[in-house]
Amino acid sequence: MAKLRDTISRTFAEFLILPGRTSHRTAIDSVSVRSRITDKTEIPLPLLSAAMQSVTGHELAIELAKQGGLGVLPGSLPVHEQADMVKKVKRYRSGFVCNAMTVSPHDRISQLLELEGHHGYSTFPVVENGKLVGLITEKRYHPEKDASLEVRQKMIPLSRLITGHDGITLDEANDKVIESGIGALPIIDRGGNLKSVVFYKDLKEHITYPNAFVDGEKRLRVAAAVSTHPEDIARAEALVKEGVDFLVLDSSDLYSDFAQDAIESYKRFRKPLIAGNIVHTDAFEFLANLGVDCVKIGQGSGSICTTRRVKATGRGQATAVMQIAKARDSFFSKTDKYVPICSDGGIGSTGDMAVAFALGADLIMMGKYFAGFTESPQPLMERPFKVIANGTDGISYVNAFVKPYWGEASARAKNIRRYGHKDSRSFVVEGVEGFVLHKGSMSTQLPNDVFALKGSMSTVGRKTLREFYENARLEVQTTSSHMEGGTSVIK
Ligand code: IMP
Numbered sequence: 001m002a003k004l005r006d007t008i009s010r011t012f013a014e015f016l017i018l019p020g021r022t023s024h025r026t027a028i029d030s031v032s033v034r035s036r037i038t039d040k041t042e043i044p045l046p047l048l049s050a051a052m053q054s055v056t057g058h059e060l061a062i063e064l065a066k067q068g069g070l071g072v073l074p075g076s077l078p079v080h081e082q083a084d085m086v087k088k089v090k091r092y093r094s095g096f097v098c099n100a101m102t103v104s105p106h107d108r109i110s111q112l113l114e115l116e117g118h119h120g121y122s123t124f125p126v127v128e129n130g131k132l133v134g135l136i137t138e139k140r141y142h143p144e145k146d147a148s149l150e151v152r153q154k155m156i157p158l159s160r161l162i163t164g165h166d167g168i169t170l171d172e173a174n175d176k177v178i179e180s181g182i183g184a185l186p187i188i189d190r191g192g193n194l195k196s197v198v199f200y201k202d203l204k205e206h207i208t209y210p211n212a213f214v215d216g217e218k219r220l221r222v223a224a225a226v227s228t229h230p231e232d233i234a235r236a237e238a239l240v241k242e243g244v245d246f247l248v249l250d251s252s253d254l255y256s257d258f259a260q261d262a263i264e265s266y267k268r269f270r271k272p273l274i275a276g277n278i279v280h281t282d283a284f285e286f287l288a289n290l291g292v293d294c295v296k297i298g299q300g301s302g303s304i305c306t307t308r309r310v311k312a313t314g315r316g317q318a319t320a321v322m323q324i325a326k327a328r329d330s331f332f333s334k335t336d337k338y339v340p341i342c343s344d345g346g347i348g349s350t351g352d353m354a355v356a357f358a359l360g361a362d363l364i365m366m367g368k369y370f371a372g373f374t375e376s377p378q379p380l381m382e383r384p385f386k387v388i389a390n391g392t393d394g395i396s397y398v399n400a401f402v403k404p405y406w407g408e409a410s411a412r413a414k415n416i417r418r419y420g421h422k423d424s425r426s427f428v429v430e431g432v433e434g435f436v437l438h439k440g441s442m443s444t445q446l447p448n449d450v451f452a453l454k455g456s457m458s459t460v461g462r463k464t465l466r467e468f469y470e471n472a473r474l475e476v477q478t479t480s481s482h483m484e485g486g487t488s489v490i491k
Contacts, residue, residue, distance in 0.1 A: 007323070009316030011301070012352040013482055015359070018473040020461035031454040035362050035465050037070070037246070038272045038293035039338045043363070044068030044211040045450065046465070048342060050367035051075060051225035051250050053413065054405045057377030058088040060370060063442050065089065065220035067450075068211040072248050072365070075225035076408060076415040079235045086222055086242040095170040095206075095218035096187065096196040102127040105134065105152035109141050112151060123184045125194055126155045132186050132194040133158055156182070163188050166195045170218065173198040215245060223274065225250040226266070227417035228258040233265055240269050249275040249292070252307070252409065252419050252430070253299065255283035263290045277344055279315035281327035288331050288339045295339055296365065297324055301346030303368040304407035307430045317346040318359055325360020325469070350449050354456035357465050358472035371405040373442040378404045380438055401438040407431020 024030075035046035045068030049056045053074050061071025073085050091099065103112060103124045116122055116138065126134040134155035141154045162180040164173050166189040176198075177185045183200040206218065213221045223246035224239045226232040236247055247266055251259065255278050266273055275287050276296020287295050300307040300314025308314045321343045332338045340362035347353055347366050356364050370376055381404070384397040408415040409430035421427050439445055462468040477485075 007319060009314075010318040010322075010476070011316045012318050012346060012355040013348065014476055015318060015355045015474045016477045016481070016485075017354060017358055017456060017460060018475060019459045020471070020473070022458050022461050026458050026461045026463050028451070028454050028458040030463060031457045032464055033450060033453060033457075036338060036340045037274075037363060038340065041272065043070065044213055046357075046361075046363040047446075048072055048223070048344075048363055048365040049370040050344070050365055051248060052367050052371075052406075052408050053077065054378050054403075055367050055371050055376055058085040058092075060373065060375040060377065060442070061085065061089045061222050062092050062220060063373075063375045064370075064446075065213045065222065066205070066209045067442075067446055068209075068213050070213055070221060070223055070246070072246075072250075073222065073224040074408070075227055075232065075235065075248075075250055075417065076413060079238050082224055082235070083238040083242045086224055086239055086244045089222040090219050090243040092220055095202065096173070096198060097202075098196045098217075100125060100194075100197040102194065103136065103151055104128060105150065105155065107151045108147070109143075109149050109151065109154065110147040112136065112141075113143055113147065123182075123199070125184075125186045125197055126151055127194050130194065131192045132161075132163070132188050135161055135182065135184060135186060137182060137184070158192075161186065164198065165189075170198070174203045177203060219243070221245040223248050225418075227251060228254075228256070228262040228420070229417045230261075230265070232262075232417065236266060236269055240271060244271065247271045247273050248296070249273060250277075250296075250418055252277060253313075254278055255286060256420075258420070259287070260290060263287075263292060267291070274342065276342070279320040279324075281323055284324045284327045284339075284341070285331065288328075288335075288337075293339065294342060294363070295324070295328075296342045296344045297321055297361075298344035298346065298365075301344075302407065302431070303345070303348070304405060304410065304431045304434070305345065306407075306432060307409075310428060310430050317343060318355065321356060321361050322359045328360070328362075350452035351456070353449075353453050355474070357453070358456075358460075358468055358474060360469050362465070368405060368436055370442070371403055372436040372439040373445065374438070374440060375442050376403055381435075383435065402435035403438055404433070405436045406433035 037043040047069040049071045051072040051074045056071045064071045073082050105126050122138040124136050134157045136155040164185050164187040177200045185198045187196045224244045225248045226236050272293040274294040275292040277298045279299045297320050301317035324341050328341050342363035342365050343356045343361040344365040383402050385400050406412045409419050410433045411429050412433045414424045414427045457468045460472050
């Protein structure tokens with residue numbers, strides 16, 4: 001006989017956080033949102049972008065990591081495209097760029113211009129047989145008059161170049177970049193071989209983005225999704241080769257035998273493994289016992305998701321987070337291993353983010369929220385939308401700037417590997433396709449939203465996310481209380 005549980009599937013919007021006393025210690029500027037993404041790794045901003053083609057590309061992953069969060073590149077992309085995006089993020093910024101693009105002294109300036117146009121770089125070390133012989137920047141030549149000249153005729157030769165020795169510290173190298181006045185410092189070994197380059201633009205960014213989520217070499221971090229299908233081992237190999245930092249084993253339902261086999265296989269890559277999705281405590285323990293480093297929670301909560309209508313499976317996101325947070329804490333007291341939990345889907349406002357953290361999430365993954373930013377991979381469009389005219393009973397149309405947003409289980413995507421299908425003919429559609437309003441650039445909007453989250457913590461009188469979770473007092477609200485929290489004037 002089917003069992004009816006006495007828990008209720010609740011969503012974030014059903015909760016209100018009661019204010020506490022704000023102290024000097026918990027004034028908004030003193031509050032920190034640092035969290036953990038694995039037992040050993042901290043993340044400055046615990047926000048992850050969804051592994052969806054309409055959400056995360058390399059540009060969004062770069063901007064998000066600069067601000068301290070983490071982009072998850074979708075596993076529904078062809079392997080070479082996903083790996084190429086990992087490469088772009090890892091190359092974007094670095095203290096020591098070990099794989100900087102170089103040119104030969106005998107290349108033509110016209111070839112240099114092509115490289116510039118294609119890759120966007122404007123400074124190149126000049127190398128012959130592995131040895132540094134000079135450096136060329138766009139300020140040294142005229143793009144038309146000098147096009148047929150060879151690079152050696154326009155480069156700064158090694159004899160007049162400031163270089164760093166292999167083994168120099170990043171701080172010393174940064175001082176030398178400024179001393180050189182040309183924005184780049186080639187690092188060479190005793191034999192004169194080029195080992196790496198330190199760029200001024202990176203130094204500037206380290207200052208502008210002090211909270212960036214970076215690896216030991218100061219390169220931005222990035223994650224990429226793989227599935228339980230055995231063919232994705234080759235995908236993981238390609239991602240790891242390009243330097244991916246986290247593998248995300250991404251399935252709509254990871255409480256399965258396939259998960260067990262896949263987790264064992266992915267261990268060989270020695271990369272932290274984030275795994276999901278699941279919605280109850282048995283499934284959390286199953287994944288934690290298999291040794292995953294972070295567990296992702298959510299079934300049916302996504303803004304584009306129809307799973308609960310199509311299959312009647314899933315769980316209210318707030319209840320799932322609340323229950324699994326307790327399981328995480330007891331797993332920690334039993335094993336001394338902290339397996340952070342990431343709440344995936346169902347965030348409709350910054351208030352929802354605050355509730356998710358207050359209920360125990362260590363991290364939040366969002367799709368719709370990120371899809372509306374300029375940095376998301378889809379094109380910006382202007383479209384007419386039907387609206388009920390204010391104060392009248394008519395319908396009118398307004399033009400709005402939007403970006404396309406669709407589910408990975410929509411008819412458009414049919415991501416067979418995430419949804420455990422053999423082929424697309426028998427695919428059960430569990431998602432829709434639509435648009436989200438364009439919100440402008442993440443570089444200006446995200447810091448503002450983080451401030452709102454810090455505001456909730458400060459109002460409760462808590463300085464860290466852990467304190468917030470352990471001390472926040474919440475109440476379930478009625479639908480009319482929720483409505484009261486909205487606005488009721490004619491706009
Ligand atoms: P959102 O932040 O509410 O838009 O939810 C994003 C999350 O929805 C993703 O991270 C996925 O876990 C989930 N998701 C993505 N595509 C689909 C779909 O087509 N159907 C159901 N869930 C989806």
